[in-house]
Amino acid sequence: MSTLNIFVAGLSLVCATACGSAQAALKVLACEPEWAALTQELGGDLVDVSSATTALQDPHQIQAKPSLIARVRNANLIVCTGAELEIGWLPALLQQAGNSKVQVGQPGNFAAADFVRKLDVPTQLDRSQGDVHAAGNPHIQTDPRNIAAVAVALTARLRLVDAGHAAQYSERYAQFDKRWQQSMARWAVLAAPLKGTSVVSQHNGFVYLYEWLGLKEVAVLEPKPGVEPTASHLQQVLATVKATPARMVIYAAYQDPRPSDWLSKNANVIAVKVPFTVGGSDGAKDIFSLFDDTLARLNAGLVSK
Amino acid sequence: MRQKFISLIGFTIATGAPLCTFAEPSAVSSAASVSPAIAPAEISALKQEIQAIRTAYEARLQALELRLKIAEMAVLPAANNAASASAAAPIAALSIPSASAANTTDTAASGASRSGANAFNPAISLILSGVYTNTAKDPAAYAITGFSLPTSAEIGPGKRGFSLAETELGLNASIDPWLRGATTISLHPDNAVSVEEAFVQSTALGNGFTAKAGRFFSGVGYLNDHHSHTWDFVDNPLAYQALLGTQYGDDGVQLRWLAPTELFLEFGAELGSGRGFPGGDGGGSGRNGAGMRALYTHAGGDVGDSHSWRAGVSILNAKSSEQSLTTADSQGNHIDSVFNGNTRVWMSDFVWKWAPNGNATRTNFKLQGEYLRSTKDGNTSYGGLSRQQQATQSGWYLQSIVQFAPGWRFGLRTEQLNAGKFDVDSTALPFALSSAATNYRPRKDSVMLDFSASEFSRFRLQFARDRAREGVIDNQLFLQYQMSLGAHGAHNY
Known part of the structure; x- marks a missing residue:
């Protein structure tokens, strides 16, 4: 059977070029850029990290692309948000990747949201409420206290998956934690003027940010989570904002700026784009500058006329 | 109740940290000056503040517990041994939350869906x-x-x-x-x-x-x-x-x-x-x-x-x-x-x-x-x-x-x-x-x-x-x- 021969020849050719080159560094695939950045801080040159998505992509709606299947196949560890954020694409990747190490329940499958207290946990699970997540709001990365909690758990996981370098991971964690605590003290000072400010959100993706900073959400531009803003709903929001004035309308880098811009034009509200994750703005280069840049932008929104 | 509340704030301040946004002196003084003629709106505001402190404190405590575990692991010499299954087990318990562990942190809504005969x-x-x-x-x-x-x-x-x-x-x-x-x-x-x-x-x-x-x-x-x-x-x-x-x-x-x-x-x-x-x-x-x-x-x-x-x-x-x-x-x-x-x-x-x-x-x-x-x-x-x-x-x-x-x-x-x-x-x-x-x-x-x-x-x-x-x-x-x-x-x- 000639076709079988060609097939087998193809297999062996691929293996000859790829099977031999074993990588020393732990291959980590992060589902979102913030976890790639955190893993990079905690793993340094012990890890070879990449992110499946960018800050300009909506993490709810990612295609299970062939390139992602190939990257899941080659990963020793995947670091994702969990809490159903990746439910529309990650299961498809896991089923096709043929990688037993990163299946759910294995040490190679890390879900950050498992290690933080989640907000917005719905009391009623019904799609009439839009794209709700049973486990709670998955956008946990906007609060640096959550990053601190995830860093602890991720260090434990790196130590487990790459046990040969366990001591180095603990060392790196100690350094990271020291820097993180210093940064959080700095951010607490920067955040003080923001406390109590009324804001409008484009998507309900900032609850953790608001809880951290003490911001008050008076309205959301999306009529239901994950549903595009409609003209009639925007009018409602405008009425709300006239009754309860808000200082800023906040949207993430991956979102369409038009609904926020519209509100900004029609009400005395400043539209503020926040990076939302690493790479969402020029300033948000790593997990530290993500928060520096977010606070700088919010403070700029607070003082701008 | 009030005493407990103040000691709670005392603890968060003692742990040192980002919670200071919630544990401002103003919160303490407003709690201390509670009078019987307090307005209902103020009561609910106070309740919210207490809730905020409680949740923040819980999160912080969880993080501290995890850090303690990490520190303990670092002390264990066997933890560095990849082949040691006995060392890996407790780390795994920390790292991979089981369904039962998740229940304790999640609210009733998701907890309920995981319990009972239809859990699987x-x-x-x-x-x-x-x-x-x-x-x-x-x-x-x-x-x-x-x-x-x-x-x-x-x-x-x-x-x-x-x-x-x-x-x-x-x-x-x-x-x-x-x-x-x-x-x-x-x-x-x-x-x-x-x-x-x-x-x-x-x-x-x-x-x-x-x-x-x-x-x-x-x-x-x-x-x-x-x-x-x-x-x-x-x-x-x-x-x-x-x-x-x-x-x-x-x-x-x-x-x-x-x-x-x-x-x-x-x-x-x-x-x-x-x-x-x-x-x-x-x-x-x-x-x-x-x-x-x-x-x-x-x-x-x-x-x-x-x-x-x-x-x-x-x-x-x-x-x-x-x-x-x-x-x-x-x-x-x-x-x-x-x-x-x-x-x-x-x-x-x-x-x-x-x-x-x-x-x-x-x-x-x-x-x-x-x-x-x-x-x-x-x-x-x-x-x-x-x-x-x-x-x-x-x-x-x-x-x-x-x-x-x-x-x-x-x-x-x-x-x-x-x-x-x-x-x-x-x-x-x-x-x-x-x-x-x-x-x-x-x-x-x-x-x-x-x-x-x-x-x-x-x-x-x-x-x-x-x-x-x-x-x-x-x-x-x-x-x-x-x-x-x-x-x-x-x-x-």
């Missing part, structure tokens, strides 16, 4: 679909000129007027740490039930291998393993209808291997019963060997952030014995025949997708095409005559879908078939079975517009100009809805 129920999803069809020509007389198909083949536009399309019930769950199982049960509008898919799949083979057994759609081509609710048009392309019986599903085994490369490179092999067209076993007694063998390979990747692609080549080999086929000549007369032999279908497929910066939420574009080539080698009998035959038939389609606004998509599809040369060793066979004489190329053009209010609902309008029958132009209009209920399924590329 599979994920259930339901697809509801219905269609209104308007055709210029009677669908009952539908045929594809030059292509003989089983009488049960689902070709053409279906019933006229309002009709329910297939209702699909899907269930899937992990079976154990090594296997998962899934089934799709199809409820037909005529109240018949069929098992569309029912398979077990390995999750723990590793090294890029995945094995599957049971009933499943073959991995050949691009569109073949896509469920009908993920199609971009109401119907499958003519080439699939004419050469694969709409969609090739079989009972058998599948092994797939993914190469350890940056480039997506997948190889698959399948063995099956060959129960469906282009295979078929009219005798019904089955055979010990495999009636279907398939091999395929797919490659894919990205070009920058905005472009992704996949392309592949497949071959499917199916055996037929006493396979009853039918076609119609240009006058609409049915011509029945029986085929014994082999059919080999070659397929090549490609799909290219574009979305600005890879963000497909607002706008995106997809271009997709497949070419199928089928070679029959065997014996056809008609009206008592039996002749050796060799025939090569082919077909292709090309389609593009553009999402021009959130929720709105527009699509075009063009397709053509070639009934090919029927190298029959006889002039006694009827004209339609040796359609080479006419050289007619069945073709069809479709245009569609659909709207999705959310990820879970879709409404579609489709118009097709169908020239599958020689000398007949059929204008077809479809109005369709597709709804997805229950578990959020992950869709393939």
